[in-house]
Amino acid sequence: MSEIRELLNIGGGNFCDRLDISPALRTAWRMVFDGECAEAETRFRRLVAEDKRNHEALAGLAICVAEDGGRFVTAEKLAKMAVKTGKRSPAGYLALGYINIRASRIEDGYRYLMKARHVAPKDPRMRAGMVWYEQERPPVVADLSRQHPINRLLGNARIALDSPARRAAAAVFLGLGISLTRALIA
Numbered sequence: 001m002s003e004i005r006e007l008l009n010i011g012g013g014n015f016c017d018r019l020d021i022s023p024a025l026r027t028a029w030r031m032v033f034d035g036e037c038a039e040a041e042t043r044f045r046r047l048v049a050e051d052k053r054n055h056e057a058l059a060g061l062a063i064c065v066a067e068d069g070g071r072f073v074t075a076e077k078l079a080k081m082a083v084k085t086g087k088r089s090p091a092g093y094l095a096l097g098y099i100n101i102r103a104s105r106i107e108d109g110y111r112y113l114m115k116a117r118h119v120a121p122k123d124p125r126m127r128a129g130m131v132w133y134e135q136e137r138p139p140v141v142a143d144l145s146r147q148h149p150i151n152r153l154l155g156n157a158r159i160a161l162d163s164p165a166r167r168a169a170a171a172v173f174l175g176l177g178i179s180l181t182r183a184l185i186a
Contacts, residue, residue, distance in 0.1 A: 025056050032060060033128060037067045055086025059095040072103045090116035090123045097129050101136045109133060134159070 082092030
């Protein structure tokens with residue numbers, strides 16, 4: 001997970017300071033995003049032992065279990081408990097998204113990430129979830145390398161046109177461009 005920290009440009013703990021949770025949870029989440037899952041798992045286990053219905057701690061523990069041991073079934077059960085206990089929190093959905101992405105169920109992971117975005121669009125962890133998704137998402141042209149210029153260009157276009165509103169705006173601009181070109185030619 002340390003490469004995620006580099007991708008997100010998380011410096012000096014600014015990323016986790018914006019989370020609206022307790023200081024103990026904030027420290028544990030910071031450890032997750034710093035790549036220290038073993039220590040974070042210990043902290044999350046302690047928090048879950050104190051309060052079995054702490055959805056943030058359950059979600060963090062689920063991510064740590066999936067990251068350290070690859071125990072996806074156990075991690076998924078923990079994440080589903082987090083969703084059940086914290087219905088208006090994105091943490092459980094974010095954990096389910098991460099677990100599904102790590103288990104090579106990319107589309108299911110994306111669906112859970114979108115549920116997390118729907119619940120709390122301004123949560124700073126959503127950026128990490130989308131980085132996880134983009135790392136595992138197959139390239140646009142499967143026969144070319146992910147770093148090939150064509151894949152990078154098409155991948156950027158795919159990201160830019162990710163939402164329906166952006167696709168509609170692109171269609172409007174394309175229609176305007178075509179009509180202006182026709183007017184200039186005529």
